[in-house]
Amino acid sequence: MTAFLIRGTVLFEADDLIAELGGDPRTLLRSHHVDPAATRDFERFIHYEDAAAVIGDAARQLQCPDFGMRLARRQSIGILGPVGVILRNAETVGDAIDSVCGFLHNIVLADAAELIRMPQAAVYSYDTLLRNEYDRHQMVEKSMAVAMNAFRVMLGADFVPLKVTFQHRRMASLRCYREVFGRVPEFDAEINAVHLPLYALDRPIQDRDPAALALAENYLTRIRPDLAFAEHVREVTRRLLIIDHASLVELSKAVSLHPRVVQRRLAQEGTTFERVLDDVRRALAWELSATGAPVATVARALGYSEQSSYTRACRRWFGESPRQLRTRLRTPQPDPSDGPGEQELGGEELVLGPGEQETH
Structure with a gap:
């Protein structure tokens, strides 16, 4: 798998959660090449696959199948950096989600999110590029829980989505999912998604700062993925x-x-x-x-x-x-060292490789 990078704060609070569950955070983090200090430094990067492996291993070793969701509940949208700034300062909720979906791939090459407006609801979907199936499911649940944090910042702490779906089978108790999403999700679905009422997209974001929004968007626009x-x-x-x-x-x-x-x-x-x-x-x-x-x-x-x-x-x-x-x-083919006097250039056909173009 391509070595995608992500900011270390994707694991913010992971060390404390691992310790509370009876694990050794430093050993677990370092076993996956993650410097514990990087989890609290927005300017540090770690490999995406290593971050997912930490979450997956913690869930397995500590017998905590909802580890990804628990970690997300301890994290504010502040870990998202400029993306969090957009969520707090866009004109409307719909504008904020659209912008995040557009910029997400710039900052986390392995991730993709999309907001689709349907006749009866708006569907926010998320997916990620990971080969290890269990780690991927944990990362999906964590990321969807982080999205719920963002929706509740914009729509109120009591916001409950119309529907939540996951592509994978249920991993934790139904109570765990209900505590995070406000309802029991559907599993073995076509996509990982949160369904929102259409009217929610038109809700204006209070106390927004247009200047902060412009700075965040300018910063994210200049970021290019590390690999196409x-x-x-x-x-x-x-x-x-x-x-x-x-x-x-x-x-x-x-x-x-x-x-x-x-x-x-x-x-x-x-x-x-x-x-x-x-x-x-x-x-x-x-x-x-x-x-x-x-x-x-x-x-x-x-x-x-x-x-x-x-x-x-x-x-x-x-x-x-x-x-x-x-x-x-x-x-x-003629030896390239042969000069024009030894080889008639005009009578030879130019041989182009599969990635070359003839210039005139």
Whole structure:
């Protein structure tokens, strides 16, 4: 998995909670390469997967299946830094949630959130990119509980959502969930979501500071993720292509995100899954053709059920048939040290790699 980073305050108060439950916080944190001091320093970063492992291990070792939610209840939205500033200073609740959803990927590359306005309700959904299933479920429950903290800051301490859903099975007692969300969630659902009444989005945020909002938005706009999500998708797609499972559905399963979230993240980076898949196929076609592999073998490796589909794609990519491409790549090229006097440059065709463009 790609080593995503997150601010250490994602584990704020984790040491105290671990100790209260009878654990050794320093040992547990350091076993996952987390400096205990980093959990109370907004300027320190830790690996996202390590943070999730701390929460997951604490839940298992201390027999506390609601550890993620308990930790969230001890944390204020102050741990969110500039995101917390937006929540307190946007014009309306809907504006605040929209902004957070838009900026979340900038500060936590592994996370994605979305606010969808339906005819009867507004649906806030959340997902995260983690391979360890149990750790992921703990992190999802923690993040959804943090979202509830934010909703109650904006809508009042007595706010109860219309519905709460989780993709995973129930891990803790129903009482634990009711204490956090005000109602019992639905499990084994399509998405992790909190359903809010539509009128709640229009509620103005009291005592807001427009100047603070502008500063927070300016700060978040300048942050760039440490690694493009599209590059991660490209890497996973290539592996899936090898086992003939390169589809949006299979890719989404591999990265533990809903297909709609995958497409939205790719769109934010100016691409689509279909374009990434096409680029991966193009690069692989070049590599395999250079080895002299039979055309039929290359077509199958690229996931084409019909050789004619590969032929059309090859002409689109390289302007020649698969056999012509293979012949060209297998033909010895002139030594670059040969000067124009030894090799007629004008009579040679320029050979471009799969990631190059001819300049004029």
